[in-house]
Amino acid sequence: MTPSPLRTTLRQDTHDAHARVDALLGGGIADLETYQRYLGGMQRFLAACEDALLPAWPMAPLQALLADDMRALAVGPxxxxxxxxxxxxxPSRLGVAYVVGGASVGARQLARQAEALGFGPGRAASFLHVFAQGSMWNGVLASLxxxxxxxxxxxxxxxxxxxxxATAEAAFGGLEELR
Structure with a gap:
């Protein structure tokens, strides 16, 4: 499947920003501490994006799972x-959805990493697994x-x-205080 011209444009124009966010995640979920920081960053990121995604992509169900996982791992708000x-x-909502939906693709690898640490659906990684397996990215691609x-x-x-x-960078960049 050939990417749409809009998707190609978005990928090119966000390449450097995407690399900076990936660098903040430091290779993924290597241990409990990095997983806790990931959850805290996602909470900040999704909260900042929620209103911009409505009504097409409601985040409340994912945020509820995220809050449950954070409680299970003693990660405060x-x-x-x-x-x-x-x-x-x-058009602006589609730009936001492109980034949030794309994060669900990256969540597939993170879910496997969390599972290797013993976290899974019902075991403090329900958010990650639902986000990774959700249909948001396919919906974003269809919209693009x-x-x-x-x-x-x-x-x-x-x-x-x-x-x-930039919001993702801010959300994950300030996570040293969560240690």
Missing amino acids: TPSLAAPLPATDE DAARLDPHQTDRCRAAAVATF
Whole structure:
């Protein structure tokens, strides 16, 4: 399947930001501490993205699983980021969804890493497994394929994706205080 031109544009325009976020995750979930930090970062990230994704991609069910996993591992609530992501139109929401949905693809490897540490569905990794196995990414891909954006709308979609990666960077970058 050939990626849509919009998907290709988003991938190119967010490549460096994506690499910075991946570097913050430091190779994934190697131990309990890195898993706790991942959960805290995801809580901050999803909370900042939630309103921008509504109504097409509700995050509340995932956030409930995330909160349960955090409680199971004694991870307290993380401080909120300064401001949630604004997404005032469909192109902007699609840019946010591109990044959040893409995170679900990366969650597949993280779920395997968590499982190797003894965490799984019902064992403090329900969020990770549901997020990894969910259909959000396929929905985002379908939306990207169907999108007929003019140049201004494409710019708003790209700007939202870049801003969402910056939000992820902020969410995961401040996690040293969770140690």
